[in-house]
Amino acid sequence: MSSKKVKSDKNRYSVGISAMLLIILIVVSSLAFLMINQRRGSDFSYTISGAVNLTYWNETKGMPVTLEKGWEFYPDRLLTPEMIRVSRLETSLLRYPYYEGVTISANGWSDLGDSAELYSFGQEVKKMSNFGVGTYRIELVLNQDVDYITLNIPDIAQSATIWVNGKAVRHYGIVSNSKDVYEPAQVSTDIQLEPEDDGTVEIVIDCANYSSPYGGILCSPCIASTATIGMIEYSVRMYLTVLFAFWVFFAIGGHYISKTFNGKAKFRFFLLMFLCEILYEIFSPMVTVMPGNWNKLITITLLIFSNYFSYLFFFSLYPRGTSKLFDTLRFFEITLFSMLTCCYLLTFWGFPSVLYLPSSVVANMVFVLITNVFSVFRVLYMVKRYEHGKYLYVCAVILSVSMHFSCFLRSQYFVYITLHAFLLLFLAVGFTLYFVMDYVQTYEKLEDNNRNLASAVEEKTKYITRVNQDLLHNHEKLLENEEARKKMMSNVSHDLRTPITAIRGYVELMLNAKEPLPREQEVQYLTNMHTRSVQMEQLISDLVQLTRMESENDTIEKMPISVKEMVGDLFQLYHAECEGTDKVMHFNAPEDDDLLIDGDPKKLLRVFENIIVNAMKYTKDDGIIDITCHRYDDPAMLGGNAVEVLIKDNGVGIPANEVPYVFDRFYRAENSGINKTGSGLGLSIVKSIMDKHGGKIWVESDEGKGSEFHIVFKASEYTFDEEPEDDE
Numbered sequence: 001m002s003s004k005k006v007k008s009d010k011n012r013y014s015v016g017i018s019a020m021l022l023i024i025l026i027v028v029s030s031l032a033f034l035m036i037n038q039r040r041g042s043d044f045s046y047t048i049s050g051a052v053n054l055t056y057w058n059e060t061k062g063m064p065v066t067l068e069k070g071w072e073f074y075p076d077r078l079l080t081p082e083m084i085r086v087s088r089l090e091t092s093l094l095r096y097p098y099y100e101g102v103t104i105s106a107n108g109w110s111d112l113g114d115s116a117e118l119y120s121f122g123q124e125v126k127k128m129s130n131f132g133v134g135t136y137r138i139e140l141v142l143n144q145d146v147d148y149i150t151l152n153i154p155d156i157a158q159s160a161t162i163w164v165n166g167k168a169v170r171h172y173g174i175v176s177n178s179k180d181v182y183e184p185a186q187v188s189t190d191i192q193l194e195p196e197d198d199g200t201v202e203i204v205i206d207c208a209n210y211s212s213p214y215g216g217i218l219c220s221p222c223i224a225s226t227a228t229i230g231m232i233e234y235s236v237r238m239y240l241t242v243l244f245a246f247w248v249f250f251a252i253g254g255h256y257i258s259k260t261f262n263g264k265a266k267f268r269f270f271l272l273m274f275l276c277e278i279l280y281e282i283f284s285p286m287v288t289v290m291p292g293n294w295n296k297l298i299t300i301t302l303l304i305f306s307n308y309f310s311y312l313f314f315f316s317l318y319p320r321g322t323s324k325l326f327d328t329l330r331f332f333e334i335t336l337f338s339m340l341t342c343c344y345l346l347t348f349w350g351f352p353s354v355l356y357l358p359s360s361v362v363a364n365m366v367f368v369l370i371t372n373v374f375s376v377f378r379v380l381y382m383v384k385r386y387e388h389g390k391y392l393y394v395c396a397v398i399l400s401v402s403m404h405f406s407c408f409l410r411s412q413y414f415v416y417i418t419l420h421a422f423l424l425l426f427l428a429v430g431f432t433l434y435f436v437m438d439y440v441q442t443y444e445k446l447e448d449n450n451r452n453l454a455s456a457v458e459e460k461t462k463y464i465t466r467v468n469q470d471l472l473h474n475h476e477k478l479l480e481n482e483e484a485r486k487k488m489m490s491n492v493s494h495d496l497r498t499p500i501t502a503i504r505g506y507v508e509l510m511l512n513a514k515e516p517l518p519r520e521q522e523v524q525y526l527t528n529m530h531t532r533s534v535q536m537e538q539l540i541s542d543l544v545q546l547t548r549m550e551s552e553n554d555t556i557e558k559m560p561i562s563v564k565e566m567v568g569d570l571f572q573l574y575h576a577e578c579e580g581t582d583k584v585m586h587f588n589a590p591e592d593d594d595l596l597i598d599g600d601p602k603k604l605l606r607v608f609e610n611i612i613v614n615a616m617k618y619t620k621d622d623g624i625i626d627i628t629c630h631r632y633d634d635p636a637m638l639g640g641n642a643v644e645v646l647i648k649d650n651g652v653g654i655p656a657n658e659v660p661y662v663f664d665r666f667y668r669a670e671n672s673g674i675n676k677t678g679s680g681l682g683l684s685i686v687k688s689i690m691d692k693h694g695g696k697i698w699v700e701s702d703e704g705k706g707s708e709f710h711i712v713f714k715a716s717e718y719t720f721d722e723e724p725e726d727d728e
């Protein structure tokens, strides 16, 4: 039992330790990720390890500004850097009006915003929010310590030419003013830029899109050093690995919880999960972009993970073993979803360009839809099963569906990672703590139950052992009684037969005598016959008394008795008998004390008489018998305040090994002598009378030297002068 306890304690610790390790891993990796991923803050003068200091070149302000708002935007035009330069030189007469301080956003080609200033002749310039073409331009001055930067355009829709310091470095599709020669290409790109000696970098991007109002550059460019990009990629990998570990932990934990815990704990678990998800949804737009295809990859991975693992959780709630059909469906379903999930992940990570196909968006949608439909069915089933939890379940399913769809929608736009990291950290820590706490609580409850059970079992075992022992004891007693009964029967029949045989012998002698017997002999025969019949009568009366004493119905009627008086009377009687012989009998008793006890007078008389008669019987003709009555004030004896009658003789004594048996029925010591008549019942009658009176009797004896019988009673509370007090 103790080894089991040690084992389960170990399990408990190992669960706790793994949970703690996971938390630490998540915290460390998330923090590392956050540290590295600091290349874009509210402005670029920001320096945390890996960040790049950039200053926007601005003659008038010369202040560091955020990069995303630093763009110029030439609507409806495809301009080379040269054309822009020429246009700028003719400052008094700008050929190409443009906006400055433009944000490139998800919602169109450009978001002019309130702070955008129009550089033009005052003529009206359309925003490029419709289909068509436009040119972006930005000029940066890099700090001395930055050698290279990477321009990252996560999503180009649908064709673009990118110029860096006057040179066209990339073409995506064919950029054209005419829809007929235009060719779309959906890509994400990283371009390494080399600044001029003075740190200046000019980026010009021509974009064309004739198929959608949502085109052009779909995300703010990410600018970082090459080294930083490498680190970012590592951190992303690490981050995703940890994320994956978290999801696995979540699914296993969820499954475990669903098996072990009650319905309410499951609901709480779900609500917590979805609360975190909602928070994430609210805060996610505030976070940073990732380089290259990472954005899309991470989005899609998160989508697939969250979908798959929350599906797994719902799946674990599915009833098992209720029907064969259900079980078979279960098997196919889990296999199908697991395979689908693997295919998705492998495809996207193996061939990221697939991400830009419209069909992958549709596939995502189908995947999300199917898993949600299954989840909803499962939840509906559970609602039927758990009466009181049904509202929570409905909430859970609504949240689940909305989460999946929001994830799906977000995958169309940008992924904001930093806050996501924070929120997942929060999620992970929260869930892990929740798991561990709930697990430990449940575990402790189980332990408690176990302990209670163990102690109950122990108690019951003890009880059963006791009952067993009692039974065994009773059985032995029964056997003993049976043995005693048999012995008694044989003793009784023997003891009865002996005198009867003797009497019959004398009668036959007298009957068969041919001549009348002499008177002397006749008297002798008759005396012998008389003695034998007295002996028989004594035996029968002893037997009757013993049987009566041992029956439950034999009650004793107690009254105050003076031991001194009763024993004194007996002394007078037997002292008289000793007269004429060499036997001497002495009597000692306190003069001023009646030595009162409570008892049945007839029965006590029998006790004292029996012991005195034995003393006379088992002493030689010149024996001395001392009878002493006195108070016995030993607190160990009947609680103190007792009266003792001590009858001492210098007779044959009892062999030491036989002393313990003299109070047994029919027991007669070896040395009791064949001449001394006796049944061996006297002392057993005495013993049972003493027991009924709550008294004690024992004998101390030395073989050949004599015996000393101690008879002790609890002293009475009254004296003869007082009326006994009424208890009631």
Ligand code: ADP
Binding pocket: 610, 614, 615, 616, 618, 649, 651, 652, 653, 654, 662, 667, 668, 669, 670, 671, 672, 677, 678, 679, 680, 681, 682, 683, 684, 706, 707
């Ligand atoms: P019994 O009828 O044989 O006297 P008891 O029950 O009175 O039966 O005594 C049991 C046995 O105890 C006697 O047979 C005898 O051996 C022994 N015994 C009793 N009293 C004495 C005594 N005063 N001295 C020696 N032996 C005694």
